[in-house]
Every structure is written in C-alpha cells, then in structure tokens.
Amino acid sequence: MNIRLLSFIGLLLSGGTAHAYTIGTVFYSNAERATLVAARSGITQTAVYSVTGIIRRGAGKSVAWVNGRAVTETPQDPIIPTLIIGRDHVMVEGKPIKVGESLDILSGQRVLRLPEKAVRVRP
Numbered sequence: 001m002n003i004r005l006l007s008f009i010g011l012l013l014s015g016g017t018a019h020a021y022t023i024g025t026v027f028y029s030n031a032e033r034a035t036l037v038a039a040r041s042g043i044t045q046t047a048v049y050s051v052t053g054i055i056r057r058g059a060g061k062s063v064a065w066v067n068g069r070a071v072t073e074t075p076q077d078p079i080i081p082t083l084i085i086g087r088d089h090v091m092v093e094g095k096p097i098k099v100g101e102s103l104d105i106l107s108g109q110r111v112l113r114l115p116e117k118a119v120r121v122r123p
Contacts, residue, residue, distance in 0.1 A: 033081070049080070049103055050067055050101070050113075053099060056086075063085075066090060066092070073085055087121060088121045095108075101113065
C-alpha cells in the first residue's frame with residue numbers, strides 16, 4: 001500500500017507542471033453570449049432583422065415581434081440583447097427598424113414590406 005501511495009504522489013508531482021492548462025476567456029461580451037445562447041437553443045443567429053408588430057404598454061412589458069418571435073426588453077432577450085422598443089420602431093444595435101421593415105445590420109440595406117402610411121400609431 002505504501003508503494004501505491006508513493007507512486008501516486010510521484011505521478012502527481014512529476015506530471016503537474018508538464019500538463020498545465022490555461023483557462024482562457026471566462027466572461028463574454030453581449031454579442032458573444034447571444035451567439036452562444038442561440039447555438040445552444042438551435043436558433044440561427046442572423047444579421048437581418050424584420051419587425052412585424054409592436055405593442056407598447058404604459059404600465060407593463062412592451063412586446064415587439066422581431067423575425068417572427070415575440071421579444072421584450074426585460075428580461076433581456078438572449079438573441080437580441082441590445083433591443084429597445086420605441087413607440088413606432090425598435091432599436092437593434094443602435095439602429096431603428098420600423099414596423100413592416102427589414103434591416104440588414106451588416107450592409108445597412110433596408111426593405112420596406114408595407115406601403116407608406118400603412119401603419120397607424122395610436123396614442
């Protein structure tokens with residue numbers, strides 16, 4: 001038994017420094033975290049955002065439909081962490097997108113799917 005104990009201690013002492021690993025990055029940015037969450041949930045990450053509707057509530061959570069999903073500001077959506085819901089638009093990564101509009105964040109190209117003045121904003 002003493003031989004096993006001595007050989008185990010010798011193994012630990014000899015191999016401890018030869019196989020040292022670094023941890024690397026432990027914390028991620030919001031964009032990196034959103035990519036990880038999307039990959040884990042099976043949702044594909046995209047740079048094109050389409051807004052199809054907004055419900056703005058004065059005393060509750062506002063909801064916007066972005067890319068066919070209902071999303072809210074709080075709790076923060078893991079796929080779109082920079083979401084801000086306005087009265088008649090949504091801000092994604094600091095860029096406004098109106099209802100009925102699609103925006104490619106990378107190229108800046110906008111596509112309006114509805115005719116002008118087709119969306120009414122009620123007070």
